[in-house]
Amino acid sequence: MNKYSEMGSLGTRDIVARAIDSELKKTGDKHVFLITEHLDRKELVDKFPNIDKKLKSYGICIGIDPVPVIPAAHYMVGGVKVNHYGHALVHDKEMPGLYAIGEVARTGLHGANRLASNSLLEAVVYSERAAKKIIENYNQNTLQKLPKNIPLWRADNLSILIEHSPLRADLDALRTTMTMDVGIVKSNDRLKRAERRINHLENEVNIIWERCKPTQDLVELRNLIQVAKIVVSASLGREENIGLHYNKDLE
Structure with missing residues (x-):
């Protein structure tokens, strides 16, 4: 990693992912290896118990064995544009009654590259903000009742999907x-x-x-x-x- 980043293995995820991608394309290998034998095994297990459990199921012991690693897409950095309270915005104007929180929302907190674990903090902060704003603006008199006897959506004259x-x-x-x-x-x-x-x-x-x-x-x-x-x-x-x-x- 030192030839890809001054921070070595502590480089941001975009740099590390591109480095791995580059090496795999050169070698044709299916993965690279994460070396952890120089780290304290007990500390690793205490900090990453779920990872340790998962690796054990594959016969890999963290802190001792090399861990095979490949990049994987697992989070959307973007989504429905919202304000500081999770209120959805359309052309920078609030859409009445619509809030978006978590991976589906674009809060702007992550910038162009989400840092590890920030998604959980974002979800906690924005869910609290949204809840407080909804309670603050709640007005029983403005709620609209759903119409009765809503027809089934697109049900008429359609066949049942048999082959998936x-x-x-x-x-x-x-x-x-x-x-x-x-x-x-x-x-x-x-x-x-x-x-x-x-x-x-x-x-x-x-x-x-x-x-x-x-x-x-x-x-x-x-x-x-x-x-x-x-x-x-x-x-x-x-x-x-x-x-x-x-x-x-x-x-």
């Missing part, structure tokens, strides 16, 4: 596309290829959507495709490398 294998195949294709072409190190050509593939997936899923009753898998896949399109579009529109967004064509 096409959805699983499309989900796998989406994951592969986002990992390979919209991952740690991007390029304009790869992003445009991802855009074409995602548009194709969207068309395929929409065919199912138009003729079948919604299921959880179908709704989630449509949502994932929409998020993927937004990420690709934002990546193509970004004209500078910042935080965890890195496009080698912008060097």
Whole structure:
């Protein structure tokens, strides 16, 4: 890590992830190794009991054995734009009654690169702020009652989705596309290829959507495709490398 960052192994996650990606592409290996034998095993176990338990299930002893490591996408740094109270904003104006908290929200606290463990602190702070603001603005007289006899959404004349294998195949294709072409190190050509593939997936899923009753898998896949399109579009529109967004064509 010393050749990638002055901070060595303490470099920020974007630098460490790019370093790992670079080494794996050079060697063709499936992972790199995290060496922990120079650290106190008891202290590691006390601080990371769940990691220790998980590694043990694979026959790996933290503090003794090298730990295989690869980067993985596991958090969205962005989402619904909100103010300091978690109130959703549209064109910088509050949308009545809509709050967003946690990974779904864009609070601005993380900047362009979330630091480890800050997501939990963000969720705690913003949930408290939102709750206080909702209580402060609560007015029984302004609440609207839901209309009675709401019809089932899109239920008429739609068939029941029997085969889920096409959805699983499309989900796998989406994951592969986002990992390979919209991952740690991007390029304009790869992003445009991802855009074409995602548009194709969207068309395929929409065919199912138009003729079948919604299921959880179908709704989630449509949502994932929409998020993927937004990420690709934002990546193509970004004209500078910042935080965890890195496009080698912008060097």
